Amino acid sequence: MVMSIFLAKLIGLLYLMIGFGVLINKKYYKEVFEKMIKSEALAFFGGILSFVSGFAIISAHNLWVGDWTVIITLFGWAALVKGVMLILAPRFQLSMAKSVMKSEFYLNLTGVVCVIIGLILCYFSFVA
Numbered sequence: 001m002v003m004s005i006f007l008a009k010l011i012g013l014l015y016l017m018i019g020f021g022v023l024i025n026k027k028y029y030k031e032v033f034e035k036m037i038k039s040e041a042l043a044f045f046g047g048i049l050s051f052v053s054g055f056a057i058i059s060a061h062n063l064w065v066g067d068w069t070v071i072i073t074l075f076g077w078a079a080l081v082k083g084v085m086l087i088l089a090p091r092f093q094l095s096m097a098k099s100v101m102k103s104e105f106y107l108n109l110t111g112v113v114c115v116i117i118g119l120i121l122c123y124f125s126f127v128a
Contacts, residue, residue, distance in 0.1 A: 003061050004069040005125045011075055012121030019114030022107060030107055037097040043090045051083025068124045071117075 022029045036042055057076030063069055085093050100106045 008121040008125035016118030022111035047086025054080030
């Protein structure tokens with residue numbers, strides 16, 4: 001449970017910052033995301049980072065249980081899969097990201113979803 005709480009604090013705070021950052025500075029983050037999806041080198045580096053972080057999370061926390069801690073496991077697997085996809089099929093991943101970034105709705109949705117996930121993880125790791 002100590003690992004679950006640590007990872008929930010880490011991911012929860014990160015997602016809160018990203019979510020509020022996106023919602024407060026939409027124009028800035030839209031430009032940042034557009035630049036990110038144009039850079040194949042950054043996609044490769046992001047793939048390595050996602051793979052390593054996902055592998056680390058599932059190596060330390062691969063718990064398929066019926067409580068909130070399964071969220072951490074899902075994050076680990078999602079990061080691992082994202083990393084594999086960015087390394088093995090970067091152009092496919094980048095084309096998907098480009099199509100999503102065409103709408104400001106998805107930028108707003110990203111911010112809101114990040115804040116909600118951040119709040120849930122921070123609640124369970126700091127309060128509950």
